[in-house]
Amino acid sequence: MLKDIITPKKCLFVPNAHTELRGQLSRSRGVTIMSGNLTGNSRQDVSGVSARVYKNGIYGFSSMAEYSSEAADAVLRAATENADFLDAHVAKGKPALPDVKSGCRTLSEDIPDAEQKRYVEFARSIDDYVAKKYTNLASRTVAAREDSMEKLLCVSNGFDAHTCLQRAYIYVIMNAETASGVPVELFKAFGGEGGFEANFKDPEALYPEIDALYERLMQKREGIYADAGEKTVILGGMMTGMLAHEAVGHTVEADLVLGGSVAGPNLGKQVASELVSLTDFAHTAFGEKAPLPVHVDDEGVEAVDARIIENGILVGYMNNRESARHFGMTPCGNARAWAFSDEPLIRMRNTAVLPGKDKLEDMIASVEDGYYLIDSSNGQADTTGEFMFGVSMGYEIKNGKLGRALLDTTISGVAFNMLKTVDMVSDEVVWSSSGFCGKKQPMPVGMGGPALRCKVMIGGR
Amino acid sequence: MEKYRIIAQRILDRLSSRGADMAHCSVRESEMREFNVDGNEFSLFRTLFNRHVGITVFMGGRKGSVSINRFDDESIDEAIENCIAAAESATPDTAWELASGNGERHFSRGALVPDTEKLFIRTKELVDDIKSRHPKIIIEQMIVKHVSSKGVYMSTTGNCYFSESGKYVAELMYSAHDGDKLTSFFGSDVTVSDLDKPFIDCAFIERELQDIENQLDSAPTNGKFQGTVIFTPACLVSTVFGNICGNFVSDSGLLEGTSLWKDKLNQKVADERISVSFKPSDKRIVNGELYTGEGFLSEDYDLIKNGVLQSFMLSKYVANKTGNKPAKNSSFAMIIESGDTPLEEMIKSIDKGLIIGRFSGGSPGANGEFSGVAKNGFMIENGKITHALSETMISGNLADMLNSVVSISKETLVDGTVVAPYMAFDGITVSGK
Numbered sequence: 001m002l003k004d005i006i007t008p009k010k011c012l013f014v015p016n017a018h019t020e021l022r023g024q025l026s027r028s029r030g031v032t033i034m035s036g037n038l039t040g041n042s043r044q045d046v047s048g049v050s051a052r053v054y055k056n057g058i059y060g061f062s063s064m065a066e067y068s069s070e071a072a073d074a075v076l077r078a079a080t081e082n083a084d085f086l087d088a089h090v091a092k093g094k095p096a097l098p099d100v101k102s103g104c105r106t107l108s109e110d111i112p113d114a115e116q117k118r119y120v121e122f123a124r125s126i127d128d129y130v131a132k133k134y135t136n137l138a139s140r141t142v143a144a145r146e147d148s149m150e151k152l153l154c155v156s157n158g159f160d161a162h163t164c165l166q167r168a169y170i171y172v173i174m175n176a177e178t179a180s181g182v183p184v185e186l187f188k189a190f191g192g193e194g195g196f197e198a199n200f201k202d203p204e205a206l207y208p209e210i211d212a213l214y215e216r217l218m219q220k221r222e223g224i225y226a227d228a229g230e231k232t233v234i235l236g237g238m239m240t241g242m243l244a245h246e247a248v249g250h251t252v253e254a255d256l257v258l259g260g261s262v263a264g265p266n267l268g269k270q271v272a273s274e275l276v277s278l279t280d281f282a283h284t285a286f287g288e289k290a291p292l293p294v295h296v297d298d299e300g301v302e303a304v305d306a307r308i309i310e311n312g313i314l315v316g317y318m319n320n321r322e323s324a325r326h327f328g329m330t331p332c333g334n335a336r337a338w339a340f341s342d343e344p345l346i347r348m349r350n351t352a353v354l355p356g357k358d359k360l361e362d363m364i365a366s367v368e369d370g371y372y373l374i375d376s377s378n379g380q381a382d383t384t385g386e387f388m389f390g391v392s393m394g395y396e397i398k399n400g401k402l403g404r405a406l407l408d409t410t411i412s413g414v415a416f417n418m419l420k421t422v423d424m425v426s427d428e429v430v431w432s433s434s435g436f437c438g439k440k441q442p443m444p445v446g447m448g449g450p451a452l453r454c455k456v457m458i459g460g461r
Numbered sequence: 462m463e464k465y466r467i468i469a470q471r472i473l474d475r476l477s478s479r480g481a482d483m484a485h486c487s488v489r490e491s492e493m494r495e496f497n498v499d500g501n502e503f504s505l506f507r508t509l510f511n512r513h514v515g516i517t518v519f520m521g522g523r524k525g526s527v528s529i530n531r532f533d534d535e536s537i538d539e540a541i542e543n544c545i546a547a548a549e550s551a552t553p554d555t556a557w558e559l560a561s562g563n564g565e566r567h568f569s570r571g572a573l574v575p576d577t578e579k580l581f582i583r584t585k586e587l588v589d590d591i592k593s594r595h596p597k598i599i600i601e602q603m604i605v606k607h608v609s610s611k612g613v614y615m616s617t618t619g620n621c622y623f624s625e626s627g628k629y630v631a632e633l634m635y636s637a638h639d640g641d642k643l644t645s646f647f648g649s650d651v652t653v654s655d656l657d658k659p660f661i662d663c664a665f666i667e668r669e670l671q672d673i674e675n676q677l678d679s680a681p682t683n684g685k686f687q688g689t690v691i692f693t694p695a696c697l698v699s700t701v702f703g704n705i706c707g708n709f710v711s712d713s714g715l716l717e718g719t720s721l722w723k724d725k726l727n728q729k730v731a732d733e734r735i736s737v738s739f740k741p742s743d744k745r746i747v748n749g750e751l752y753t754g755e756g757f758l759s760e761d762y763d764l765i766k767n768g769v770l771q772s773f774m775l776s777k778y779v780a781n782k783t784g785n786k787p788a789k790n791s792s793f794a795m796i797i798e799s800g801d802t803p804l805e806e807m808i809k810s811i812d813k814g815l816i817i818g819r820f821s822g823g824s825p826g827a828n829g830e831f832s833g834v835a836k837n838g839f840m841i842e843n844g845k846i847t848h849a850l851s852e853t854m855i856s857g858n859l860a861d862m863l864n865s866v867v868s869i870s871k872e873t874l875v876d877g878t879v880v881a882p883y884m885a886f887d888g889i890t891v892s893g894k
Contacts, residue, residue, distance in 0.1 A: 043543055048530065063509045066531065259602065260599040382821070384644070386645065386821075
């Protein structure tokens with residue numbers, strides 16, 4: 001764990017400016033086995049210290065790849081000089097940031113670090129299982145990953161905090177071919193918050209879900225192309241999570257609102273069906289720990305939930321301290337930095353559509369001619385809310401019953417239009433947290449939601 | 462440079478004494494000065510001072526890699542032990558290979574020392590130019606920076622490369638707004654080795670800003686048709702050739718055997734007007750790659766020459782695994798040969814089609830089939846651009862497209878990282894509402 005060399009530097013913070021001083025150790029461990037070949041076997045440890053100084057409406061920032069008292073002194077000086085440089089050149093003349101709740105959060109537990117051979121052995125066990133049992137695959141990839149961010153933060157005003165976000169995953173990717181030679185692929189991530197050892201004790205525990213993945217791949221291999229056009233669909237929880245993050249979440253990040261996103265003119269307006277509510281959870285969701293909990297952000301703001309859509313009305317944005325002042329909102333702890341050398345940006349944490357009252361089976365039974373779309377391979381969205389998601393697994397629905405599996409397809413639409421078509425919401429939330437959100441810096445995020453019945457454009461072949 | 466040599470030599474000596482078959486390491490320091498503009502206003506000036514030590518060891522054919530960002534002996538000793546432990550946990554593979562016997566080389570390129578004051582002036586000038594010439598544009602984020610690095614790559618196989626380099630980079634994300642109307646976002650970027658020209662005059666920045674302003678009054682396409690689609694140079698590189706490289710000629714496609722072109726070396730795979738090469742030494746590429754991750758000195762090579770596949774983009778490892786030759790560099794310094802048709806003539810020759818500046822879709826499958834949303838696009842009818850597009854999807858097959866080329870432009874994008882023309886393809890499926 002990082003030794004606290006940060007807090008004693010508080011006496012060096014310059015007056016009449018807001019200062020953040022952060023020490024950070026980021027670790028990543030990775031193993032990749034591609035069709036039996038160990039192509040990746042690496043460990044990375046990156047540490048350093050950074051300072052950011054807010055003065056008259058601009059920030060100065062500096063970082064050094066050294067976690068020492070001298071480096072902390074140096075980045076404080078440099079960040080102050082950078083703020084002075086930009087202030088002298090652009091003279092925005094904005095007032096100081098409003099104060100936020102002060103406090104201190106400590107970290108007591110050790111941060112576990114598994115030996116590299118554990119990643120190799122576990123991934124090799126999974127790969128051997130898949131290779132021996134499923135000989136008709138065209139190719140397979142098994143990867144083991146862990147990443148962690150330990151941070152020591154000290155601020156002029158707000159929460160000082162020692163935090164760590166650690167997560168570990170096993171990724172299994174299977175490829176096969178249809179009778180006509182069309183490649184089909186399915187992927188599943190296992191794991192979540194915490195260290196590798198805590199998440200993965202026994203490879204056999206994953207076998208049932210790997211078997212299920214293979215079964216779905218075989219169904220997909222016999223799958224059909226979806227009919228193109230606007231269709232009634234049931235979006236599974238994973239798809240809803242993607243929608244919540246990509247198509248809504250990014251448009252309500254306040255920096256993108258200031259950059260002209262569609263959420264700007266829609267605050268306080270109906271942007272979705274009354275059945276739809278959406279929240280960016282900080283650390284607890286529905287009475288349980290959120291997938292990737294954030295307790296204090298990198299501006300020293302104690303993290304609380306950010307309410308975005310309530311009963312279809314857009315009620316708020318995700319903010320940092322500066323944008324919250326601009327919009328007259330309360331910052332909820334959305335300012336997060338990836339590496340020690342990164343400045344905090346407005347980022348999501350655990351973004352989800354809230355559950356409704358419908359049962360998934362009733363929702364499927366209610367569709368005469370449509371699709372049940374379960375998994376997304378990727379997603380992209382615009383600041384206009386226009387989105388495109390790849391659908392990697394789904395089924396046709398005919399007369400209320402699931403039919404044949406689908407080959408890869410895409411769905412597209414405009415979020416604030418499409419969400420108005422939601423007329424059923426299931427009572428169960430599905431989360432995912434294995435990916436990175438990309439926005440200048442990568443960031444681990446959680447996303448989730450219930451199944452939604454709605455209308456959406458499906459791409460067909 | 463001497464301090465880098467001492468650290469690198471110590472790492473390799475230590476690994477050799479611990480029984481390494483071979484090993485290589487990189488010891489570097491980098492600096493960055495960066496201005497950020499958000500929502501049309503300056504927001505941040507940051508200076509970063511970073512270090513990197515990358516170590517890879519091979520022991521009994523087992524490979525382990527570690528990277529850290531500290532130079533002190535204790536951290537490096539720990540990294541060496543972790544690297545050995547990683548290798549010991551790996552499975553043996555005889556395909557690993559490093560370049561050998563290239564001796565000591567010294568490289569120095571680009572703007573090594575930043576002119577921070579001038580960088581600020583050029584950044585402010587770009588903000589002001591956009592405000593005055595393109596008042597409907599809102600800059601979502603602009604990042605303008607100078608990055609430099611220096612250090613050494615050293616291997617136990619007789620390679621020692623000292624290098625230092627510096628460059629300026631401008632990256633913009635923006636959209637256009639007029640009352641309640643707004644466009645999709647778009648990104649422009651350029652990499653340069655000096656600050657002689659205003660940024661707005663570099664690459665296609667001015668042209669792309671104008672295109673986005675022209676997107677404000679958009680409408681969907683009606684129905685579904687097969688037509689000709691012109692890809693802008695940036696879209697051509699990212700959507701067409703970027704995915705072709707990833708799916709058909711890269712390590713994973715050949716190692717997994719999923720590449721459609723795995724048996725197509727020296728065969729025709731594209732229209733004979735298509736020639737694509739990777740040339741890190743080309744003068745239009747700023748600070749191109751000097752050596753590959755396996756220590757081979759980078760040389761220019763042709764990927765496709767007059768429609769014939771000349772090479773795969775393979776690492777030495779995958780080349781050894783698959784019985785192919787490795788690529789002569791591992792960069793993406795892509796140069797697509799231009800044609801002889803002015804863009805205006807290309808548009809005039811199209812009865813019904815599109816010109817698109819960005820594609821929003823999933824990665825194409827191994828068979829090259831793609832489908833997604835055409836972004837920042839315009840409808841072409843009877844040889845004229847008729848309107849900007851919204852909610853329009855395109856689909857096709859990458860391999861088939863290369864044999865359905867209609868025309869290639871004279872105009873060429875040179876942004877410091879790639880060189881590419883506009884290219885028109887026939888037979889693309891366009892579907893609207």
